Amino acid sequence: MLSDFGVIxxxxxxxxxxxxxxxxxxxxxxxxxxxPIKNSTYECGEIPIGGPWIRFNIRFxxxxxxxxxxxxxxxxLLPWALVFKQLGWxxxxxxxxxxxxxxxxxxxxxxxxxxxxxxxxxxxxxIDDLVVGKKK
Amino acid sequence: xxxxxxxxxELNKSISMFLPETALVIAFLVALLLDLMFKKSKNLTGYxxxxxFLVTGYFLFKQMNMQSTAFSNMFVIDQFGIFMKWVIxxxxxxxxxxxxxxxxxxxxxxxxxEYFTLIIGMAFxxxxxxxxxxxxxxxxxIETMSLSSYVLAGYTKEVKRASEASLKYVIFxxxxxxxxxxxxxxxxxxxxxxxxxxxxxxLAANPVNNFALFxxxxxxxxxxxxxxxxxxxxxxxxxVYEGAPVPITAYLSVASKAAGFAILxxxxxxxxxxxxxxxDSVWTLLGSIDWHFVIAILAVLSMxxxxxxxxxxxxxxxxxxxxxxxxxxxMLMAVSTMDDAGVASVLIYxxxxxxxxxxxxxxxxxxxxxxxxxxxxxxxxLGYRAPILGICMTLFLISLTGLPPTAGFIGKLYVFSxxxxxxxxxxxxVGVINSVISxxxxxxxxxxxxxxxxxxxxxxxxxxxxxxxxxxxFAIPTxxxxxxxxxxxxxxxxxxxxxxGK
Numbered sequence: 001m002l003s004d005f006g007v008i009x010x011x012x013x014x015x016x017x018x019x020x021x022x023x024x025x026x027x028x029x030x031x032x033x034x035x036p037i038k039n040s041t042y043e044c045g046e047i048p049i050g051g052p053w054i055r056f057n058i059r060f061x062x063x064x065x066x067x068x069x070x071x072x073x074x075x076x077l078l079p080w081a082l083v084f085k086q087l088g089w090x091x092x093x094x095x096x097x098x099x100x101x102x103x104x105x106x107x108x109x110x111x112x113x114x115x116x117x118x119x120x121x122x123x124x125x126x127i128d129d130l131v132v133g134k135k136k
Numbered sequence: 137x138x139x140x141x142x143x144x145x146e147l148n149k150s151i152s153m154f155l156p157e158t159a160l161v162i163a164f165l166v167a168l169l170l171d172l173m174f175k176k177s178k179n180l181t182g183y184x185x186x187x188x189f190l191v192t193g194y195f196l197f198k199q200m201n202m203q204s205t206a207f208s209n210m211f212v213i214d215q216f217g218i219f220m221k222w223v224i225x226x227x228x229x230x231x232x233x234x235x236x237x238x239x240x241x242x243x244x245x246x247x248x249x250e251y252f253t254l255i256i257g258m259a260f261x262x263x264x265x266x267x268x269x270x271x272x273x274x275x276x277x278i279e280t281m282s283l284s285s286y287v288l289a290g291y292t293k294e295v296k297r298a299s300e301a302s303l304k305y306v307i308f309x310x311x312x313x314x315x316x317x318x319x320x321x322x323x324x325x326x327x328x329x330x331x332x333x334x335x336x337x338x339l340a341a342n343p344v345n346n347f348a349l350f351x352x353x354x355x356x357x358x359x360x361x362x363x364x365x366x367x368x369x370x371x372x373x374x375x376v377y378e379g380a381p382v383p384i385t386a387y388l389s390v391a392s393k394a395a396g397f398a399i400l401x402x403x404x405x406x407x408x409x410x411x412x413x414x415x416d417s418v419w420t421l422l423g424s425i426d427w428h429f430v431i432a433i434l435a436v437l438s439m440x441x442x443x444x445x446x447x448x449x450x451x452x453x454x455x456x457x458x459x460x461x462x463x464x465x466x467m468l469m470a471v472s473t474m475d476d477a478g479v480a481s482v483l484i485y486x487x488x489x490x491x492x493x494x495x496x497x498x499x500x501x502x503x504x505x506x507x508x509x510x511x512x513x514x515x516x517x518l519g520y521r522a523p524i525l526g527i528c529m530t531l532f533l534i535s536l537t538g539l540p541p542t543a544g545f546i547g548k549l550y551v552f553s554x555x556x557x558x559x560x561x562x563x564x565x566v567g568v569i570n571s572v573i574s575x576x577x578x579x580x581x582x583x584x585x586x587x588x589x590x591x592x593x594x595x596x597x598x599x600x601x602x603x604x605x606x607x608x609x610f611a612i613p614t615x616x617x618x619x620x621x622x623x624x625x626x627x628x629x630x631x632x633x634x635x636x637g638k
Contacts, residue, residue, distance in 0.1 A: 086140055090148070104165055111172040 062114050066106060073102050150206035153213050155195040156221065160260040162508065163188020167256060171249035178192050178242075181252040182232055188256055189229050196221055201207035203635050209331055210270040210556040211231060212402075214635035216479070220266045220398040223486050227391040228259045230494045230610070235383040237498075237603045239505045244292055251291055255387070258606035262395035269406060269637075271320045271330045271356075274399060275313070278359060281395065282309050289380040301379025308372040312362035319355025322348060332406040333637035339422045340410065350425055357430075360403070363396030364464045374449075377457035382504060385453060389460040390490050397486065401479055404431075404471070407635045417426035418475040418558075420588060431472035432563055438465030439570040446577045452500055452510045455577055456493075459536060462574060463489060470551045470566055480625075480632035481550040487624050488535070488547035488617055495610030496532040499525050502607070506597040512581060517589035519582070522597035524604060526585050528611045533578040535614050543617035550625070 002010065041048045080087075080095055109115055151158070166187070167181040174180055196218060203214045223237065232255060235241060236237055241248050261281030268274045286309065290302025324330055326348055327338040361369035377385045410420040421427060442462030449455045470478045500510060502525055507514055519526035548571065555564045610614035617624060 083140070087144065090144055101165065104168060108168055108172060 059117065062109065066109055066115065069102055069105055074097065137440040144320070146208060149210070153199070153202065153206045154202060154211070156192045156199065157260060157263050159192040159195055160188060160263060161257055163191070164253060164256040164260065167249075167253040169251060175247070175249075179236065179248070179252075181235060181249045184257050185232050185252040186229065189225055189232070189259070193225055194260075196225065205269070205635075205637065209333060209637065210273050211264075211267050212269045212635050212637075213267060214633070215631040216402070216634045217267045217398065217427065219483050219631035220394055220486070221263055223394045223490055224259060224262045224266065224391045227254060227387065227394070227490050227494060230490075231255065231383045231387040231391070233606055233609075234386060234494065234498050234501060235381075237505070237600075237606065238381060238383055238501045240292055240381055242381070244294065248495055251288065254284045254288050254291075257462055258288065258387070260393070262391055265395045266398040266402075268399070269332045269402070271323065271332070272291065274403075275320060275359075277395075277399075278313060278363065280317070281392065282313065285384070285392065288384045289376050289388070291384070292381055295379075297379040298381070299379075301376040304372055305376045308362065312369060314360050314430075315355050316359025319352045319358070322352035323356065326352065333401065336409065336422075336637075339407070344423075346423065346425060349423065353425075353427075354430075356403070357400075357434075360400045361398050361434065362401065364393050364468075365461050365610050366434050366464050366468055367441045367461065370438070370441070370461050371618050373461055374454050374457045376485060377460070378451055378453045378510075382453070382497055382501035385457075386494050389456070389497070390493050393460070393464060394486050395481060395492070397471070401471060401482065402634055403573045405479075406636060409636065421474065428474055428560075431468055431474075432560065435465050435468035435472055435563065436566050438462065438468060439567060440465075443570050443573045443577075444573070449577070450512050452515065452581060455512070455581065456496060456500070459574065459577070460493070462570065463493075463536075466548065466551055467571070468569060469560075469563055470554050472563065473554055473560065475554075475558060476629075476632045477554045477557060480629040481547075481554040483619075483628035483631055484550045484625055485547035487628070488543035488614075490558075491610055491613045491617065492542070492544055495528065495607070496536060497609060498607060499529045499532065502599055502603060503597070506599070512584055515581065515584045517585070517594065518597070519585035520590065521594060522599070524607065525597065526582070528607050529585065530582045531611055531614055533582055535618070537575050537578045539575075541615070541618045543614045543621075545618055546625075600631055 041052075076098065077095070080091060084091065167184040170177075170184055171181050195387050199213060199218060201215070202218075205212050232252060235248070235251070235255075242249060258281050261277050261279075261284060264280060265274065265277035270276050286302055286306045289305050290298050292298045293302070320330070323335065327335045329335050329338060358369055362372075365373040377388065380388065389452065404427065405419060407421075407562060408421045408423065410422045437508035439462050442458045442460075442465055446455050446458035446462065449458060467482050470481045470485065472478075503515070503518065503522070504510055506522075519530075538544045538548035552564050552567060555567065
């Protein structure tokens with residue numbers, strides 16, 4: 001007899017076999033005509049520029065965190081909305097409290113200026129830069 | 137499963153028991169808003185935090201004799217938790233007050249608005265941890281308090297060693313909570329429940345694999361051990377204590393440790409107590425693993441390593457860091473007895489430790505305000521340049537050593553007597569030897585203050601009258617509790633009974 005965990009193990013094994021068989025079979029059947037364009041990384045139809053190992057701007061993480069805040073909120077709102085009628089006012093007030101706390105998080109990030117996207121100021125070269133030996 | 141109506145009724149009942157924590161959350165939100173609205177004001181969030189703590193204290197006072205569970209057994213309110221919550225609350229108030237007199241915080245350009253907000257957040261995490269009886273809530277509470285403390289440790293981020301402290305704290309914290317949650321998953325796999333009461337019932341009814349149980353509990357212990365900075369989970373302690381602002385160091389060494397010890401005791405009692413009806417003041421433990429011995433080993437390691445390494449330190453904050461590791465060892469010694477007398481002695485010790493340790497760190501902060509250093513050599517002659525600070529520091533250090541007539545002596549007395557009563561004479565002997573060793577490095581500080589550089593003609597230190605008043609707030613109880621300790625002892629023995637569910 002299989003235990004509950006045995007079933008999960010079986011599931012994993014079958015999963016691996018399934019994928020493996022598909023890949024191996026495809027490797028035998030498909031035609032193989034590689035060329036540079038086919039081998040390039042697909043980037044929305046654009047030709048990729050530069051390597052993928054660049055440093056991301058730290059500001060993306062702040063945006064991602066704020067997004068996560070409201071993403072999670074929706075996860076809680078959906079089941080709440082389903083049973084809303086049975087729960088009545090209690091749940092309504094509770095959810096308002098929850099949303100207000102989240103909105104305060106957003107207000108905080110906003111007020112502290114953490115979602116302002118400050119563009120780096122481009123440096124426009126002037127004629128002085130061309131003078132040899134002059135320090136900026 | 138509960139029906140929906142019953143569920144809402146349970147929720148309503150639970151919220152009325154959750155008032156202290158709710159007060160903290162509201163204080164946190166208000167502080168956040170005020171910080172946004174009044175950017176110019178200096179200490180507004182600090183005062184908000186104080187008011188929030190006072191309101192929390194009021195609700196906590198009203199809960200004094202309550203014994204119940206809330207939120208479907210996820211949260212416990214009992215006298216034991218309430219005692220620990222008082223320790224946490226009082227030390228939070230102390231830390232906020234100390235912060236007002238710490239110059240290194242105010243030299244920061246960004247202001248201290250977020251600083252006090254985060255202290256409330258951390259206090260909330262600790263309140264949650266003290267009362268939780270569900271492994272997931274324990275984990276969440278540890279994370280709540282840790283996240284705030286990581287930021288607080290590096291709050292003066294312009295200072296290089298503060299950033300270093302913060303980063304080390306985050307990395308060690310991430311690893312230990314990772315190990316802990318792995319242990320939780322093993323324990324869940326073994327017993328099929330996350331609730332400590334149900335785990336206890338399962339362990340009482342079914343035999344489980346000893347090795348797997350041992351492994352999972354050791355892994356969970358690594359999470360608790362990290363919070364109480366017990367050897368071998370202590371590596372972050374000296375660096376973080378040295379780098380963090382002084383009030384935060386004091387906070388980490390008292391409140392954070394109190395929360396860690398509370399959950400350690402609750403975890404062991406609720407999970408492993410064999411609840412035969414009758415007398416459970418001496419716990420009969422389930423299973424065949426000798427948990428006494430495991431904890432005793434941790435205690436011996438913590439005491440010995442903490443005291444021996446402290447001998448070689450030259451920075452006062454580092455000395456106090458290693459001394460706090462040693463103190464964790466003394467308290468673990470009382471935990472290893474695994475009976476209610478042991479629990480009571482841990483509670484007494486914590487109350488005393490809170491007063492004297494906050495006081496010692498406060499003196500360090502006041503001295504650092506003036507001379508900008510925490511090196512022990514810079515303390516030369518300070519006893520004459522700042523007589524009041526010198527006398528109070530001596531008092532706190534004597535108390536930390538555990539000599540009469542100070543609070544520390546009473547704490548140690550009860551810990552050692554609990555250990556001897558439980559029959560671990562060898563452990564008590566190790567503890568006494570360690571206390572003697574600790575005398576050396578505590579004396580080193582006040583030797584430098586009084587015997588070195590005696591006739592220096594350096595200027596006297598300056599401090600405001602208000603800061604001296606606060607100093608006496610710590611110094612007087614240190615002396616008072618050393619003589620009139622009966623009330624604390626009574627309260628602690630009353631609180632020693634950890635709630636075991638219905």
